[in-house]
Amino acid sequence: MRTHWCGELRPAHAGQTVSLCGWVARRREHGEHLAFIDLRDREGIVQCVVDGSVDVRNEWVVRVTGVVRIRPEGTANPDLATGEVEVGDCTVEVLSTAEPPPFPVDDRIEADEAVRLRHRYVDLRRSRMQRNLRARAVANSALRRSMEEQGFIEIETPMLIASTPEGARDFVVPSRLQPGSFYALPQSPQLFKQLTMVGGIDRYYQIARCLRDEDLRADRQFEFMQLDVEASFVGQDEIIACISEAIRACTRAVTGTELGEIPRMSWHEAMERYGSDKPDVRFGMELVELTEVFAATGFKAFAGQVVKGIRVPGGAELSRKRLDDLTDKAKRWGAKGLVWMRVQEESLDSPVAKFLTDDELAGIRRALEATPGDLLLLVADERRVVQHVLGLLRLELGRPPLTEGGLNYLWVVDFPLFEGIDDDGRPVPAHHPFTMPHPDDLDLLTSGDPEDLLRVRSQAYDLVLNGWELGSGSVRIHRRDVQQTIFGLLGIDEEEARARFGFLLDAFRYGAPPHAGFAFGIDRLVALLVGEENIREVIAFPKTQSGADPLTNAPSPVDPKVLAELGLRVLPPSG
């Protein structure tokens, strides 16, 4: 039907008779003797000239046959890649008529996202989605090539697996052959990829679909894709090197940018300086330690607390209403309060200034390097709360648009093994329970002191890009004694361990190599590479924030017969 793409025609094609297929992007009629049709396919738009009138409308699907020619002097269109040529003397064959689209197929006009999703097939014609989906294909291809060049073997793992109560909420699939029993959809291929290591694959990778039934966000969908990786006889540094290489290849393929070495930062440093384990290092406003300034303070709110602050350059202009709003937010995020100070030439304008000594006020100015016109924000509490709240305030007040500041990849390393102690006095794992502790910290595991437990570093590491967590990985425990120690600390007894992870523990009895792995989200990576702030823009058919698909109306009720066959009964809505 077709000899060329619309978007590929150039002066070199002049003189050739071509047939093009596509959608009518626009038509310009000049009476019964002349009409222009801008024909669009996935490669671009080209102007077709009809010597006569032609009955087509926008978005009709047509086949056009004509002769490529250089446009007459002065009529080239520099806005089109094909703008130096046109297809002349065209005959037009209508392949499909079309109703007017529900929104313009033109990137210059924003359309409501709900409408775009309901008619996603129209939205996909727009150059934004065409560009994004093709960038995604390029990314997938580059990642596959990089992994294969590094000796990794692609293994597919099942979608219907056993539910494990760890981690996120599972999507669950009822079993017909065993009514009352359920499969889970994989949150990740974690356990299977470790089994491939026991299976001697040595280097596994997969572009894997992962499913987690948690609330959706701009950077989170129920279903998402990960580059999932595991390798044997390697440690943290080798995995980081492999993933860095894949990231470099992917970034190069999508953006043309050549990355250097990806810097590393310890989790501790990230928390202290940025108040986040996924720091956005594109801008300053770092958290500054002020605890010492108030070591002997008489101000009750600060006494005996960890105190940190951030400096918002020029922030003294913020209105009182805005400051109250920030205070409310700080409280919602867990702070007892928020102290703000407007920096003036000689003094600090603040509701609490009168409670502080001159030395303390001077100490704040000095530590935060305050200059007149700045706003200082201070939080006093236990360390985690201070970091968390100031970290969020920093993002709220300073975060640039995602398209600014380049690509700031960052490895965050030396995560703690445990992120806290729960109400039962049990340590809460920061990663999964197969994460290998740092070899230097093994003694701390068995000291019996809960404080020591919280100081245990793990061999877990995250990859962060411009404040988004791209992914995480760890060195896995392959030693039975260490695994038993960890299970013991977590309160998982022999029986429970067997019930939950028995097949993995069994496998480990038959010769488990030391192994380590990583996984990162491809949706997030591609979004950031193409400058989108929302992963829905790089997913062909995403779900809304309420988990619905406006195109297909999923989720939907099923026929009672289907339920009966599965041995299920739906309860009336509670309320």
Place this chain on the structure above:
RNA sequence: GGUCCCGUGGUGCAGUUUGGAGUGCACGCCGGCCUGUCAAGCCGGAGGCCGCGGGUUCAAAUCCCGUCGGGACCGCCA
């Protein structure tokens, strides 16, 4: 579970603060004119449950309550 923003012809917006006739802009759509346009131009026309329900009021797009849908975020996401 929570906080906040949005919902007005097919599309994008203004109007809502301070209630007074569905009032306006641009695009699209339909018809006509037009032989070099390119987001063509000119003339004419059609198109509205102001998301939905309730309340206040002489009077509601506008104020209040609820609800639905969309979005951002906190919690959650080992």
